[in-house]
Amino acid sequence: MLILYNPPSNARRKPVLPMSLLALGALLEGRYDYQIVDGNLEPDPEAALDRAIRETGARVLGVTVMPGPQLSHAVPLCRRIKARHPGLTIVWGGYFPTQHYEVCLRAEFVDYVVRGHGEVTFVALLDALHDGTNPSTIPGLAYRHPESGEIVTTGMPPIPHPDRLPDYPYQRVEMARYVRPTFLGRRTLPHHSSYGCPFFCNFCAVVNMVNGRWFAQSAERTASVASRLVEEWGVDAVEFYDNNFFVHEARTAEFAERIRSLGIAWWGEGRIDTLWKYSDCTWELMRDSGLRMVFLGAESGSDETLQRMNKGKSASTEKTLAIAEKMRRYGIVPEFSFVLGNPPDPEADVRQTLDFIRTVKRVNPDAEIIFYMYTPVPLAGELYEQAKVSGFRFPETLDEWISPEWQEFAQRRSAHMPWLDDPLRRQVHDFERVLNAYYPTITDARLRRRWRWLLRAVSAWRYHLRWYRHPWELQVLQRLIAYQRPETAGF
Ligand code: B12
Known part of the structure; x- marks a missing residue:
């Protein structure tokens, strides 16, 4: 028996469907007995988790950890849970442990880190724990060596193809509690139809996770999930949390065509240069199928900075303005995110980008602007190298990570960047x-x-x-x- 736990992410907002745990659960069905506990739904998450462990006699606890609020909850909680249940094997997975597995494993209460998209690795680890075999050959693991105590990793695992993975076992969670009102509709649920992103922007954590790979569910399957959400939970809107939903124009067009009759609104994340290449016919299909808003990384008002960010040759500020104008014509709102304060000259960077944002607003007053301050990810590239030269270093313990200043960092508000x-x-x-x-x-x-x-x-x-x-x-x-x-x- 095992428990999958989602630490609370933000008390103020309605909980988001924990798709990471559903993705793991999908491969556990029929193999291992498991229960999902979502801290977001519990008045006292620790008591609920403790109860679940006791009642089920769970031997393994899998925890999904994003930086920010989830991490600051997970650290003291796992420490106490381990003290109370010393025989429990605690496995962490998700974006934070993938990138910072060494820091995680320096904490005695984390036994294993599963890196990357972890459904296959996790099942293999459970099998090894169950059979008492050595997990050291399973790709995608990090752990303390049983003899030397040294932290070792077996590297990143192959990315499972989402079209070959089973559907989420929705029956394992209280779906009704995740239906949220959003800008898109009164009843919104999410889906994640692809893994990865084929680009290598050097400020983005996704690169560490997938190294430029992108695999997607077919348009048909993605549309059938949307239909199911409509039929079973009466949604009028779907948010696609894919890192890059729009990589393949043909897939997008077919998907839009297939869901047109559903009458829902939808949202996704994409790239400006990719969407710029889409034909008018696809834009019309997207509009008619209910696409309301697209989150786009505009990142900077400087072409030079775009290149230093490794946004790719076809990214440019000119295209940002052009897409803003095009989307105004189609009545689809662009949600442009910007990464400000990049080294080595953050002042000039900020000045130029703020000016550019004014131009974007002139072209399309409905465009949403999302501000992030540059926060390094441990990724080879000019930006991270410059950050290190300026004196930046990541925390070396989980307790330091959950200090107020690093919490700010994790939420990209970068309170203590040496160059700012x-x-x-x-x-x-x-x-x-x-x-x-x-x-x-x-x-x-x-x-x-x-x-x-x-x-x-x-x-x-x-x-x-x-x-x-x-x-x-x-x-x-x-x-x-x-x-x-x-x-x-x-x-
Ligand atoms: C939904 C989401 C949220 C939800 C919460 C989700 C939840 N669990 O409750 C909300 C909106 C609350 C949220 C908040 C934040 N988020 Co968020 N979020 C996402 C998003 C869009 C989708 C996650 C998802 O469901 N993916 C689908 C599932 C199937 O994939 P997955 O989660 O990666 O899980 C797989 C693996 O990671 C692994 N895995 C995950 N957990 C576990 C656990 C175990 C035991 C194992 C074995 C494996 C494993 O296996 C899974 C299956 O393949 C991702 C981007 C993305 N597209 O992934 C960003 C993302 C994870 N978020 C991110 C960030 C930074 C945040 C914030 C911390 C900061 C911010 N300002 O945005 C905030 C926190 C602030 C707050 N107020 O809570 C970053 C993380 C970057 C990084 N440096 O680590 C991401 C990658 C966005 C990005 N492109 O930068 N987020």
Whole structure:
């Protein structure tokens, strides 16, 4: 018997379907007896987990760990659970342990780390634990060597092809509790139809996970999952959490065609240069099938920085503007994310990108702008190398990772980047506040028309005069109406 545990991610938002655990569960069905415990649904997650371990006599606990709130919950919790159940084998998986497996295994309460897309590795590990065989030949594992205590890894595992994996065992969770109202619809559920991304942007954690590979479910299967979500849980919107949903135009077009009659709204993440190549016919199909918004990494207002980020030869600021204009014509909202404050000259980088954002807004006022400060991922590349030269280093223990300053880092608010000055950070925050007031996000459905009008009226002089400093009146106003920034609502 084993337990799969999803640590709570954010108390303020409605829980998101834990697809990582469902993906693991899909391969466990008929092989191992297991139970999913979602800390997001429990008033006292630790008591619920403890109860489940006791009642089922579980021997293994699998924990999915994202950086940020999940990590800060998982560390003290696993420490206490291990102290209470010393015979329990604790396995961590997910983005954080994949990249930082050594730090995880320095903590005595983590027995194994499964790296990458871990469903096949996990089953192989469970088999080895069950049969008492040596797991050292299973790809995708990291652990402390039983004799030397040294941390060893068997490297990254092959990526399982999502079209050959079974459907999620939805019956294992309380689906009704994950149906969420979003900007897309009143009843939204997610799906993840592909693994990986064929690009190597050197600020992106996905590269470490998949190394440029991309495998997808067929259009037919993806559409059949969407239909199932509609039929069984009455959804009117589907969010595709794929790192890059739109890699293959033919797949997208066929999918759009197949779901057109469902009458749902949908959302996905893609690349500007890929979508730029799509034909008008595919754009029409996407629009008619209910595509409302696409999350796109615009990243920077400087072509030179785009190249240093390894965005690829065909990425350019010109294309960002062109796609903004095209999407305005199709009535599909672009959600552009930007990574600001890149070394080696963060001031110039910020200045140029903030100016560029103003141009984007002129071209398409509905475009959503998501701000992230550059936070390194342990990935070979110019940006990480420059970050290290500036004195950056990752924490060496999990306790350091969950300190308030590194929590900020994990959520890409980068409180302590050696190359970033406080005034620069403040400048970005001030600009963000003024921009969000002058162009209030359309993703916050609670925001009434008169509030939008008021925010815009009060901020207009600042936006036009480019006077962003100390926007205290906007801070008060945004707090008063509980304005929700788009990046807090998304990822
Ligand atoms: C859904 C999601 C969320 C949900 C929560 C999901 C949950 N578990 O409850 C929400 C919206 C809460 C969220 C929040 C954040 N997220 Co998030 N999120 C995602 C997203 C879009 C999809 C995850 C998913 O469901 N994938 C589908 C499943 C099948 O894949 P998977 O999760 O990777 O799981 C596989 C493996 O990782 C592994 N595995 C995972 N867990 C386990 C456990 C065990 C035991 C084993 C053996 C294996 C294993 O096997 C699984 C099957 O293949 C990913 C991007 C992506 N496309 O993956 C980002 C992503 C994971 N998030 C990320 C980040 C940074 C965050 C935040 C910490 C910060 C932020 N500002 O965005 C916040 C946290 C803030 C907060 N307020 O909570 C980053 C992580 C980057 C990194 N450096 O590690 C990602 C990769 C986005 C990105 N492109 O940068 N997120």
